[in-house]
Amino acid sequence: MTQSNEMPANETPANETQDTAAAPLTWHDGDMPYSTAFGDHFYCQTDGRLECGHVFLSGNGLPGRWQDAAEFRIGELGFGTGLNACETWRQWKQHRRPGTLLNFVSFELHPMRADDIDRALSRWPEIDVERKALVALWPDSPEGRVEIELDNQTHLTVVCGDAYASLAASDLSFDAWFLDGFAPSRNSAMWSAELIQSVFDHTRPGGSFATYAAAGFVRRNLIAAGYQLERRPGFAGKREMLCGVKAMV
Numbered sequence: 418m419t420q421s422n423e424m425p426a427n428e429t430p431a432n433e434t435q436d437t438a439a440a441p442l443t444w445h446d447g448d449m450p451y452s453t454a455f456g457d458h459f460y461c462q463t464d465g466r467l468e469c470g471h472v473f474l475s476g477n478g479l480p481g482r483w484q485d486a487a488e489f490r491i492g493e494l495g496f497g498t499g500l501n502a503c504e505t506w507r508q509w510k511q512h513r514r515p516g517t518l519l520n521f522v523s524f525e526l527h528p529m530r531a532d533d534i535d536r537a538l539s540r541w542p543e544i545d546v547e548r549k550a551l552v553a554l555w556p557d558s559p560e561g562r563v564e565i566e567l568d569n570q571t572h573l574t575v576v577c578g579d580a581y582a583s584l585a586a587s588d589l590s591f592d593a594w595f596l597d598g599f600a601p602s603r604n605s606a607m608w609s610a611e612l613i614q615s616v617f618d619h620t621r622p623g624g625s626f627a628t629y630a631a632a633g634f635v636r637r638n639l640i641a642a643g644y645q646l647e648r649r650p651g652f653a654g655k656r657e658m659l660c661g662v663k664a665m666v
């Protein structure tokens with residue numbers, strides 16, 4: 418999700434193939450996955466876990482909003498390494514009320530292999546418990562809908578396939594969205610007007626989104642879809658990030 422310039426201009430981004438096999442990876446600094454298919458890292462090189470807290474959790478008013486809900490549903494575009502899912506689960510366990518439920522539903526075209534998830538997330542001792550549990554439950558050949566009961570108050574679903582097609586076929590509505598495709602210039606399908614409209618249509622009234630991205634066409638697509646937008650300072654010196662809400666009707 419941090420843009421770099423390592424993809425040759427004539428290379429086809431992997432999301433145009435619709436092949437749901439794991440996409441080719443290489444590793445930077447030992448444990449930092451880099452998608453050679455998309456020419457981008459999966460999260461910022463400073464600290465992806467803290468970035469998750471700043472962008473996706475705070476940007477959606479979390480953990481605060483968890484206090485009001487019996488069931489809270491998060492949608493994510495791009496499961497990747499599961500870092501956002503693990504950090505969210507960690508914070509959810511600290512803040513949840515007894516008897517409440519978190520459903521974390523992530524849409525992923527190229528599900529990673531368990532050993533790659535393990536290698537990437539080993540960077541953060543803070544999420545050791547969550548990483549080990551996720552890796553132990555992750556299927557050898559993820560496909561279709563991967564359903565994982567993380568604990569009795571936390572359910573993870575990873576919908577394998579193209580996010581637009583999967584979401585169009587879904588009748589779920591979400592309280593909060595984590596928009597986490599690769600950089601908009603490298604992964605345009607994850608930021609298209611059609612997909613962002615579908616994300617909005619699958620947002621509950623009063624629901625929200627957050628993203629690290631601030632590109633002009635992403636902002637315009639979010640406004641056109643119907644979100645009330647807010648610009649905030651990005652993580653680790655990035656000038657801007659975006660978040661917003663769907664008005665109550």
Ligand SMILES: C[S@@+](CC[C@H](N)C(=O)[O-])C[C@H]1O[C@@H](n2cnc3c(N)ncnc32)[C@H](O)[C@@H]1O
Nearest residue numbers: 432495496497498499500501525526579580599
């Ligand atoms: C920046 S990474 C997500 C990082 C992730 N949230 C994490 O916690 O590690 C972007 C992800 O979007 C996925 N992706 C790219 N195009 C997609 C598409 N059309 N539909 C669904 N997922 C897609 C990529 O395979 C990649 O895993």
